[in-house]
Amino acid sequence: MANDEENNNKKPSMQGLSFAYRISTELLGALIVSVVIGLLIDKMFDSKPIGLITLIILGFFAGLLNIYRLIRRIENSK
């Protein structure tokens, strides 16, 4: 990559900040999606709490997986 010195100095801090902003919403996004899917499943199959509970647990793991992938990416970029 042909970048000047200033750009090279700026990049790590910018990347660090962007990672910080990303981690905070990864968990939230997965939970919102899973709650919506869970409510839809409950409405379709009339299985009031079961779909929501299962999907929230799955969504939590999906959020953790998102964060795990992000942190692995940070480790690789070092």
Place this chain on the structure above:
Amino acid sequence: MAKGESPLKQFEIQPIVDINFLGFDISFTNSALWMTITTAFILIFFTVPFLKAKKTNSVSDLYPTRMQVAAELGFNFINSLLADTVGKEGKKYFPLVFTLFMFILFGNLFGMIPYSFTFTSHIIVTLALAMGVFIFVTVLGFVKHGVKFFSFFVIPGLPVYMLPLLIPIEIISYLSRPISLSVRLFANMLAGHTLLKVFAGFVSALGFFGILPLVFIIALTGLEILIAFLQAYVFAILTCLYINDALHLH
């Protein structure tokens, strides 16, 4: 800010020209106005310096003008971002990433002008942008890989009995992309602008000691401009990463 005015009043949508089309309210609002201003500014910013360079033919034309340097800086920024994350094949998707980055960046920055309107502080705008990216990336994956795209949801080298548990998790993780992408941008802009207005309310309420929140607002404005840039950067880099995922599964 007038006394007793809500800090959330700045996010109100006000119709400027009422248009009713087949029973749908498609009025030209202040949000649409600022989107138009942003688009027009970007068009001017990236065409005017290059038009001028072509017209005249003197020696001084060998040196780029200030506007040209600024425009090329933005161009190179996204170009190197794509080269870093996607690689050589990423060149094709430059227009998409560049348009998104510039639209969000200048939308955020224009939102920092007093009495203007920040259209990125509305979830419907950011969700529409994120959904556009999401649908594009999904279609791209299917076009490039066909049915093999579904193997994206299967982590390689995993025992078969783990699949029923992990495929739903992978699908939720995939579907959460547009949500986290849009919520991040919307929440940051909404929170930042509300915070600015709340502290602005303290200035008039505290009288002489209002100088303290005033100093704080100056620092906060700087932070907001940084966030405006950073959120556009995050949106662009995530678009690049999703394109990369669609091109090379795993």
